Amino acid sequence: MSSKYAGRARGNTLLDVKKLNVIYGHGKDSVHAVNDVSFHIKPGEIFGLVGESGCGKSSLGKAIIRLTDPTSGTIDFNGVDVASLKGRALKTYRQEVQMIFQDPYGSLNPRMKVGSAIVDVLNVHKIEANKAERKERVVELFEAVGLKADWAWRYPHEFSGGQRQRICIARALALNPDLVVADEPVSALDVSVQAEILQLLEELRAKRNLAFLFVSHDLAVVRNVCDRVAVMYNGEIVEMGDVEDVIDHPQHDYTRKLLSAVPAF
Amino acid sequence: MWGDAWRRLRKNRVAMLCLALVALFTLMAVYGELVYRYHDFKDITPSYQKTHLDLAFQPPSSKHWMGTDGLGRDVMSRLVQGVTIAYKVGIITSLIAIPIGVFFGCIAGFFGGKVDDFVVWLYSTFASMPGLLFILAIAMVVGKGLLGIYLGIGLTTWVGICRLVRGEVIKHKSQTYVQAAQALGLGSGRIIFKHILPNISHVIIVTFTLRFPAAVGTEVFLSFLGIGVQDQPSWGLMINSARMRLWQGMWWEMTFVTLAVFLLVLAFNLLGDALRDALDPRLND
Amino acid sequence: MFKYILKRTFQMVPTVIGVILLTFVLFNVVGGDLAAIAMGKKVSLQSLETFDEQRGLNKPLFFGTRSKSRACEDQDFSDGAGRWRGYSNAVYSAEAGTLTLQPGAEIDPLAFELKAEDEFVWTVTYKGAGTLAGQALSSNDWKTEKILFQGSEEGGFSTADVPLEIRSVKFRRVVKNPFDSQLLFYVKQLARGDMGYSESQRQPVAQLLKDGVLPSLSLTVPIFFIGIILSVSLSLVCAFFRDTFVDRFLVTFSVALMSINYLVYIVAGQYFLAYKNGLFPVWGYESMRYLALPVIIGVISGLGSNIRFYRTIMLDEMYKDYVRTAFAKGVSKPRVLFVHVLKNAMIPIITNVVIAIPFLYTGSLLLESFFGIPGLGYLGINAILSSDIDVVRALVLIGAMLFVVSNLLTDICYAAADPRVKLK
Numbered sequence: 001m002s003s004k005y006a007g008r009a010r011g012n013t014l015l016d017v018k019k020l021n022v023i024y025g026h027g028k029d030s031v032h033a034v035n036d037v038s039f040h041i042k043p044g045e046i047f048g049l050v051g052e053s054g055c056g057k058s059s060l061g062k063a064i065i066r067l068t069d070p071t072s073g074t075i076d077f078n079g080v081d082v083a084s085l086k087g088r089a090l091k092t093y094r095q096e097v098q099m100i101f102q103d104p105y106g107s108l109n110p111r112m113k114v115g116s117a118i119v120d121v122l123n124v125h126k127i128e129a130n131k132a133e134r135k136e137r138v139v140e141l142f143e144a145v146g147l148k149a150d151w152a153w154r155y156p157h158e159f160s161g162g163q164r165q166r167i168c169i170a171r172a173l174a175l176n177p178d179l180v181v182a183d184e185p186v187s188a189l190d191v192s193v194q195a196e197i198l199q200l201l202e203e204l205r206a207k208r209n210l211a212f213l214f215v216s217h218d219l220a221v222v223r224n225v226c227d228r229v230a231v232m233y234n235g236e237i238v239e240m241g242d243v244e245d246v247i248d249h250p251q252h253d254y255t256r257k258l259l260s261a262v263p264a265f
Numbered sequence: 266m267w268g269d270a271w272r273r274l275r276k277n278r279v280a281m282l283c284l285a286l287v288a289l290f291t292l293m294a295v296y297g298e299l300v301y302r303y304h305d306f307k308d309i310t311p312s313y314q315k316t317h318l319d320l321a322f323q324p325p326s327s328k329h330w331m332g333t334d335g336l337g338r339d340v341m342s343r344l345v346q347g348v349t350i351a352y353k354v355g356i357i358t359s360l361i362a363i364p365i366g367v368f369f370g371c372i373a374g375f376f377g378g379k380v381d382d383f384v385v386w387l388y389s390t391f392a393s394m395p396g397l398l399f400i401l402a403i404a405m406v407v408g409k410g411l412l413g414i415y416l417g418i419g420l421t422t423w424v425g426i427c428r429l430v431r432g433e434v435i436k437h438k439s440q441t442y443v444q445a446a447q448a449l450g451l452g453s454g455r456i457i458f459k460h461i462l463p464n465i466s467h468v469i470i471v472t473f474t475l476r477f478p479a480a481v482g483t484e485v486f487l488s489f490l491g492i493g494v495q496d497q498p499s500w501g502l503m504i505n506s507a508r509m510r511l512w513q514g515m516w517w518e519m520t521f522v523t524l525a526v527f528l529l530v531l532a533f534n535l536l537g538d539a540l541r542d543a544l545d546p547r548l549n550d
Numbered sequence: 551m552f553k554y555i556l557k558r559t560f561q562m563v564p565t566v567i568g569v570i571l572l573t574f575v576l577f578n579v580v581g582g583d584l585a586a587i588a589m590g591k592k593v594s595l596q597s598l599e600t601f602d603e604q605r606g607l608n609k610p611l612f613f614g615t616r617s618k619s620r621a622c623e624d625q626d627f628s629d630g631a632g633r634w635r636g637y638s639n640a641v642y643s644a645e646a647g648t649l650t651l652q653p654g655a656e657i658d659p660l661a662f663e664l665k666a667e668d669e670f671v672w673t674v675t676y677k678g679a680g681t682l683a684g685q686a687l688s689s690n691d692w693k694t695e696k697i698l699f700q701g702s703e704e705g706g707f708s709t710a711d712v713p714l715e716i717r718s719v720k721f722r723r724v725v726k727n728p729f730d731s732q733l734l735f736y737v738k739q740l741a742r743g744d745m746g747y748s749e750s751q752r753q754p755v756a757q758l759l760k761d762g763v764l765p766s767l768s769l770t771v772p773i774f775f776i777g778i779i780l781s782v783s784l785s786l787v788c789a790f791f792r793d794t795f796v797d798r799f800l801v802t803f804s805v806a807l808m809s810i811n812y813l814v815y816i817v818a819g820q821y822f823l824a825y826k827n828g829l830f831p832v833w834g835y836e837s838m839r840y841l842a843l844p845v846i847i848g849v850i851s852g853l854g855s856n857i858r859f860y861r862t863i864m865l866d867e868m869y870k871d872y873v874r875t876a877f878a879k880g881v882s883k884p885r886v887l888f889v890h891v892l893k894n895a896m897i898p899i900i901t902n903v904v905i906a907i908p909f910l911y912t913g914s915l916l917l918e919s920f921f922g923i924p925g926l927g928y929l930g931i932n933a934i935l936s937s938d939i940d941v942v943r944a945l946v947l948i949g950a951m952l953f954v955v956s957n958l959l960t961d962i963c964y965a966a967a968d969p970r971v972k973l974k
Contacts, residue, residue: 065448067444067447067448090450091450094448094449094450095450098448098449099445099448101441101444101445102441103441106440106441106442107441107442107444107445108442108445109442109446109460109463109464110442110464111463111464112460112463120451120455120459121449121450121451124449124450124451124452124455125450168445171445171449172449174449175449175450386564386565386568387568389565389568390565390568390569390571390572391572392953393565393568393569393950393951393953393954393957394569394572394946394949394950394953395908395909395945395946395949395950395953397915398915398930398942398945398946398949399946399949401915401930401931401934401942402576402577402934402942402943402946403576403580404934405587405934405937405942406576406577406580406581406587407580478809482811482812485811485813486811486812486813486916489813490931490934490935491935492934492935501813504813504814504817508817511817511821512821512825519817523810523811523813523814523817523818526811526814527809527810527811527814530808530809530810530811531805531806531809534805534808534809535805538805
């Protein structure tokens, strides 16, 4: 997988997570959500993270984007450890790694026009020189995710679930990230809409060489879109490898159990 | 959301009647303020302050619709000035209480932890103070007059607003759009005031509508007791002077003033209830 | 349970500290010159100083080594001569902003005799020569000097053959222990249970409070119980006839009751029932008969908000599953309402009731003062009107403390009734 980012990324690795731990709470009430997890993602790769709910996959995703603070370990992004970034450095990191959430209904501010929300983000990061250019940028982003440009000045409640998820993707792309953490991006959508959104993610990967950390509980979806996959259980990664190897020749008991629950395999 | 709420409100006949009444009172307040400013600017004594002892205690007539008081002043024009003072108190105390309550409520709800502990401590301390007596004590310490009233009422009513806003912010903070905003690198201040605040503005509007009449009622008390307004025609002062006259059979000043207080407070209370139902049915005290 | 009570009591401590701090800030910091508020500006500086000293107000607020004394105010002569204008052998120049003491002058600017055991300090900016508090001043240029002296010594200025020009003076008392502050004095006073001294009644506040409790309770306790019984019953009627004319009428009626100002109830009650019809005495506190009218007014004025509150509780309860189950099983409506709903609604009702208890103690400010019932409310209003600081502060503080305590009691009642609460 050679790409224009190959030279920039150290050893052809975009994200390198080592011995990451996330512990919530203190003392006897604490929960060890992520336990000594290590993996890496290459530029332009779609990396799947599967496991049942509560296994820590969402916590891992949020730790990587720094919505939760990791307790220990390193998150090496393009050669910089981002695990303990603060303030301005963290804000810069936000431009490189973005997130798409599971619930397309809750992740848009109901009192803000969807385009204005994106303009707001551009303002904060001082991308584009003036208001007109920022609006122009919003139009480009809307077209890139397959939405009509003049829809940008409507409120979220005027859109369907699939359209909202496209808006969320457009918002994530506004900062031109290299990696997008997609936390169950299609599981709240109808099956027919799911396929369209997955198609869009594939397209974006091809056009922009965008890498994804694709968090999902749905093995069928993971098998469809991911290059490599890690299986998480109780906060630990129990198996990792190319998606075909893992799904067709599972090594770990838990993976087998997970697969047997899916009728298609 | 506002459109829906307006549609729901329009169907409620009582609420529309109250809205009309509130609009009428507001007009009277503006008119009263203009009259006051005009006389203040020209430096002349307005007619509602001029005494005509020969005209004292006249019952309602075509010349004085609501009669005259013990100093021969027209009750109706003094009543209108009373609306102005009531509005000033309602609005200024809200301008003191709402920003304090919203600010503390927002930061407590959003940041949680130590900030939250501090704010909760602060408002539980204020909430422990015995209501009217605390307002009176503030007014006493600050000194007689409107300033004491503003501060007394303003510094005690922020607590309720703070508590409500804090709860709402906590509710919104767990929603994904706030997390998305954080992931997009937006600062906390921007998230709180540009993203969350518009979503809870209806709470603030309903609270304002319900606090307003309470503030007016308290002003009437304080002025009645002689701690509030000193030389302007406040409803409290009017009730105080009319009280003794009532026993001599001069019923009109007392009747009209108490009717005005009643209508204003009732209109705001009912409107506040209707707004609450229209904007957010889940929100009840 | 014991552990929970202990934990909750411990959690109460910050609020108690908060209440003490808030009353301190309100009266000592915001209040500023309490002596002037209490006694007016027309009394002698000596008596203001005595007032301050009795209440620890001559100390620094929180911490400090110097404190102001009323014996001499700060004076910067570029702003005017102030009290210094009166001396015949001192010449004030507004342009230069200086006061010049002529040769041979003897000026004692201290308003009253200082306490002999205290130490004081002058800070003076001067030119020329002379003495201050017995110590020589001499400088050809403007110079600022601090002069320390004992309260038993002479504290004034004098000059010999050369004039002394003064630009500004400051006078301070030396505080030996920097922690000996107003705050510490206040806390110590509270720890002793000393509530202060009423200037207008010439009695200790504690005595006034003791005298006022019974009349207050004799008014508020009947209001409290009659009010609860009446409003709970009416709210049950609302729940029973939910969404019918009766319910809507009662709800509108409660809003109307709430919208009538307290004053109107009092004035109308006194006028129509007592004065016009002579059903009740108008004013005084001699027998039970005198209490009837204020009690009626008290009950009615609180009825509106109470009906609304209890109605909400009842309706909340009526939407719960167990009520539907009971109906489905064929239990009659009155039985469901009076046995099941009322039993379960008891917890929020009790909460609301316990929380109201501190207000029983402070009495009703307005009812008491209008009907001449010599309780704490009457005391409070009079104290406010006569700026009796100590009384007002004591009432505010006691009201707040009782609120904190009854909050604690409510939580304990709650935990006793519903064991799940303790887990939170």
